[in-house]
Structure formats: structure tokens, C-alpha cells
Amino acid sequence: xxxxxxxxxxxxxxxxxxxxxxxxxxxxxxxxxxxxxxxxxxxxxxxxxxxxxxxxxxxxxxxxxxxxxxxxxxxxxxxxxxxxxxxxxxxxxxxxxxxxxxxxxxxxxxxxx
Amino acid sequence: xxxxxxxxxxxxxxxxxxxxxxxxxxxxxxxxxxxxxxxxxxxxxxxxxxxxxxxxxxxxxxxxxxxxxxxxxxxxxxxxxxxxxxxxxxxxxxxxxxxxxxxxxxxxxxxxxxxx
Numbered sequence: 001x002x003x004x005x006x007x008x009x010x011x012x013x014x015x016x017x018x019x020x021x022x023x024x025x026x027x028x029x030x031x032x033x034x035x036x037x038x039x040x041x042x043x044x045x046x047x048x049x050x051x052x053x054x055x056x057x058x059x060x061x062x063x064x065x066x067x068x069x070x071x072x073x074x075x076x077x078x079x080x081x082x083x084x085x086x087x088x089x090x091x092x093x094x095x096x097x098x099x100x101x102x103x104x105x106x107x108x109x110x111x112x113x
Numbered sequence: 114x115x116x117x118x119x120x121x122x123x124x125x126x127x128x129x130x131x132x133x134x135x136x137x138x139x140x141x142x143x144x145x146x147x148x149x150x151x152x153x154x155x156x157x158x159x160x161x162x163x164x165x166x167x168x169x170x171x172x173x174x175x176x177x178x179x180x181x182x183x184x185x186x187x188x189x190x191x192x193x194x195x196x197x198x199x200x201x202x203x204x205x206x207x208x209x210x211x212x213x214x215x216x217x218x219x220x221x222x223x224x225x226x227x228x229x
Binding site: 002043053100101103106 | 158216217
């Protein structure tokens with residue numbers, strides 16, 4: 001079952017902050033975040049693992065609440081380049097392997113000058 | 114830099130045709146994935162492969178098959194294309210190294226397939 005992302009879309013002005021949420025109905029082992037600009041391939045942003053390990057870009061922050069099966073991506077002091085569609089991908093604990101992810105439906109972020 | 118390439122950016126086929134989508138990665142990744150992307154549905158996994166000649170079904174394998182004869186190449190096959198397979202198809206690869214969960218996926222640019 002796909003994780004649910006919220007909001008579906010968000011519009012910001014440069015410098016404003018945004019939070020994108022990803023919620024799953026099953027126990028998770030890892031959460032990945034990707035950004036896709038229009039007409040381009042999705043690009044890696046963050047990985048968060050059960051137990052607290054994280055990997056990702058310095059300017060991006062995220063959290064992973066293992067008990068609630070939720071993750072949030074925090075975009076602070078947004079720039080025009082942050083515009084795009086953000087996807088979370090989740091990996092279930094114990095039931096999957098090889099880094100198989102189930103992606104959410106995406107959140108469209110638009111940053112205006 | 115990892116590079117994932119796909120054989121075509123745009124493809125138009127007729128209903129009933131056999132369609133091959135090719136994906137090649139140049140970083141010796143063990144894992145390779147095929148997704149389709151549709152508006153409002155995000156990325157949905159069709160098939161993936163964790164080694165040469167090894168494959169596993171994803172969430173929506175019906176109507177598709179795959180082939181991985183060489184480590185760097187992963188092909189998606191539509192045996193008899195139908196209009197509901199019109200979509201954007203994305204290929205991705207990732208390193209395994211025993212900790213696949215900790216390794217990001219690198220995506221190709223996608224193939225927009227239209228089935229008439």
C-alpha cells in the first residue's frame with residue numbers, strides 16, 4: 001500500500017518554510033525522499049533509517065517517527081530551485097529486501113519570487 | 114557520477130505491439146528497478162532485479178516482463194501493448210553492498226510511452 005503524502009500541493013514565496021509529510025499504514029525500516037523537477041529524473045534528497053541513521057544533503061532536513069510510521073521533510077528558507085514534486089519512498093520492516101521502495105503520490109511545491 | 118540511460122525519451126506504439134524499453138547503468142549497481150509514473154499516483158514499481166538473471170515482481174507487474182542478461186542492462190517488455198500502458202516509465206539503479214536500504218536510487222530520464 002502506498003504511503004500518503006500531505007499536502008498534495010503547496011505554494012510558497014522565496015524565504016518561506018514548508019513541511020511535507022509522509023505517512024504509512026505499516027511498520028517501516030527506511031524512508032527515502034526524492035525531488036523531481038518538471039521533465040527531469042527524480043533526484044535523491046534524504047534517507048532515514050529505523051534506529052536513527054540518516055544520509056542526505058546538508059541543506060535538507062527530515063525526521064522519521066518510527067512508532068507513528070511517519071516522516072517529515074523540512075524545507076527552510078525556500079529558494080526558487082526548490083520547486084518541483086517531492087516523493088517519499090518507504091521500505092517496510094522485515095518484509096522487503098534489496099532496497100525495494102513504495103512511493104507516495106507526490107507533493108507539488110511551487111516557490112515564487 | 115552515476116549515469117542511468119534509457120533508450121528513448123519518447124515512444125509511440127500501436128495496441129498489440131511488443132515493446133522493449135532498455136535501461137543501462139554505468140556504475141556496476143546490483144539493483145535495478147522499473148517504475149511507471151502517472152499523475153496523482155506517484156511512482157509505482159513494476160519489477161526489480163537484484164542480480165543478473167534475477168527478478169522479482171513489484172506492485173503492478175501485470176502485462177509486463179523483464180530481462181536482465183547483463184549486470185548493467187535491465188529491459189522492460191510489454192508483450193502486447195495496451196492503451197492503459199500509456200505512461201512515463203522510469204528506470205533506476207542502486208548499490209547493494211549488503212545494505213540496500215542505505216543506498217539511494219539513481220533514476221534515468223524516463224521514456225514517455227504512448228500506445229494508440
